[in-house]
Amino acid sequence: MxxxxxxxxxxxxxxxxxxxxxxxxxxxxxxxxxxxxxxxxxxxxxxxxxxxxxxxxxxxxxxxxxxxxxxxxxxxxxxxxxxxxxxxxxxxxxxxxxxxxxxxxxxxxxxxxxxxxxxxxxxxxxxxxxxxxxxxxxxxxxxxxxxxxxxxxxxxxxxxxxxxxxxxxxxxxxxxxxxxxxxxxxxxxxxxxxxxxxxxxxxxxxxxxxxxxxxxxxxxxxxxxxxxxxxxxxxxxxxxxxxxxxxxxxxxxxxxxxxxxxxxxxxxxxxxxxxxxxxxxxxxxxxxxxxxxxxxxxxxxxxxxxxxxxxxxxGSGTTPPTTPPTGNRDAYGTLQAESYDQQSGVVKEATTDSGGGQDIGSLANGDWALYKGVAFGSTPARQFSARVASGAAGGVSGLVEVRLDSPSSAPVGSFALANTGGWQSWRTVPANISGVTGTHDVYLTFTSGQGADFVNVNWFTFGH
CATH class of the missing domain: 2.60.120.200 (Jelly Rolls)
Known part of the structure; x- marks a missing residue:
């Protein structure tokens, strides 16, 4: 219109x-x-x-x-x-x-x-x-x-x-x-x-x-x-x-x-x-x-x-990547959430978090962001953490999940999040993941039993 x-x-x-x-x-x-x-x-x-x-x-x-x-x-x-x-x-x-x-x-x-x-x-x-x-x-x-x-x-x-x-x-x-x-x-x-x-x-x-x-x-x-x-x-x-x-x-x-x-x-x-x-x-x-x-x-x-x-x-199905992952992202560095390669339901916005820049928001059930070519190396990564904030209403919560190579693959790790005090009230939340090696396309996916937005993400990283 x-x-x-x-x-x-x-x-x-x-x-x-x-x-x-x-x-x-x-x-x-x-x-x-x-x-x-x-x-x-x-x-x-x-x-x-x-x-x-x-x-x-x-x-x-x-x-x-x-x-x-x-x-x-x-x-x-x-x-x-x-x-x-x-x-x-x-x-x-x-x-x-x-x-x-x-x-x-x-x-x-x-x-x-x-x-x-x-x-x-x-x-x-x-x-x-x-x-x-x-x-x-x-x-x-x-x-x-x-x-x-x-x-x-x-x-x-x-x-x-x-x-x-x-x-x-x-x-x-x-x-x-x-x-x-x-x-x-x-x-x-x-x-x-x-x-x-x-x-x-x-x-x-x-x-x-x-x-x-x-x-x-x-x-x-x-x-x-x-x-x-x-x-x-x-x-x-x-x-x-x-x-x-x-x-x-x-x-x-x-x-x-x-x-x-x-x-x-x-x-x-x-x-x-x-x-x-x-x-x-x-x-x-x-x-x-x-x-x-x-x-x-x-x-x-x-x-x-x-x-x-x-x-x-x-119907359902997944679309394979058109090119293999290139390994151009370091899993153990700070991966800025707004640097995604593809997304569904994601909005970029200015953040007041330390360092400024942008976060991704309007994240609700079924949304995802793709980060291509994340290199984990030969020593398994077993930790994941993300800088997140939430102004979700009472009773609204959800999971921040990590999936590899497809948004429909089983999560290798996740953590739950509810209201943190506001959409710009930031905290770093850690989680364990199953051991990951090699180079993968990483999907952050967001799952909730409610339809409302429940999380913003500023950055994330992995650890051994």
Missing amino acids: RPTPHRRGPARRALVAVLSTLGLAAASAAVVALPASASAPPPPAGWSTVFSDDFNGPAGSGVDTANWQYTTGTSYPGGPANFGTGEVETMTSSTNNVALDGAGNLRITPQRDASGHWTSGRVETRRSDFQPPAGGKLRIESRLRMPDVTGAAAKGYWPAFWALGAPFRGNWWNWPGIGELDIMENVQGLNNNWSTMHCGTSPGGPCNETTGIGGQKACDGSTCQGGFHTYAVEWDRSGSVEQMRFYLDGVNFHTVNQNQVSAATWTNATNHGYFVILNVAMGGGFPDAFGGGPDAGTQPGHSLVVDYVTVLQA
């Missing part, structure tokens, strides 16, 4: 003519009639649930902050103004804008005050590690109803359900190279869904930015505003060519193939996890392409209603 200014304009204006020609013809799939408060369906055979929220809770309460974080203001700290899109609202965590309705739904509701200023809501999953296993699939799905407003009263409305590549967190300027998956976007109360993959460079580039590689489909049975529909993307690594497949009510209407772009473009967009976002923007480049707004005739108070969000995965 996002982060470069006015990136929708010219291409989206061209779509007006296309939509007029097509007449937004109804697709062939039937809408499944489920109650508004339906829970996420159980995963099909061969699939497992890695994240799910049914938004059950008392009316007027906020989202579960173990699963979600609020994005507030008019930009990310230090990022492009107006979230890079020209939207005009201020995002808040107020339950006037983001609240459960008591019937199993989340409502994100734009509001306008007496001075004409708009507020709205934007929530993101805390987890940023959503990606398919090697040789497997990932599906991100939501059942939702777009704001029930059309015509002149809908001018400026821009609801979206989408995902951004994890490296965007803490950088804010590396879009679109890190990838974006727009699963559902809608503007101006039109009965239409746009789904897009963004990648490469902007403007232009291999992914036709700022437009991206997109497709569209009308809602059938009931309009997108008049009823609930399911929206999904399926990221498939099971074949020789990876795919991003977009679905509306189970119909695959748009597919992006790996070989549509260069290998480097695809790798930069997919060699990491993603985090999921729900929001309603007001105004900006995409609405501008369809007449602009909001204006005095736009009606506030119409909600994006979200029944559930679920993330599923299928």
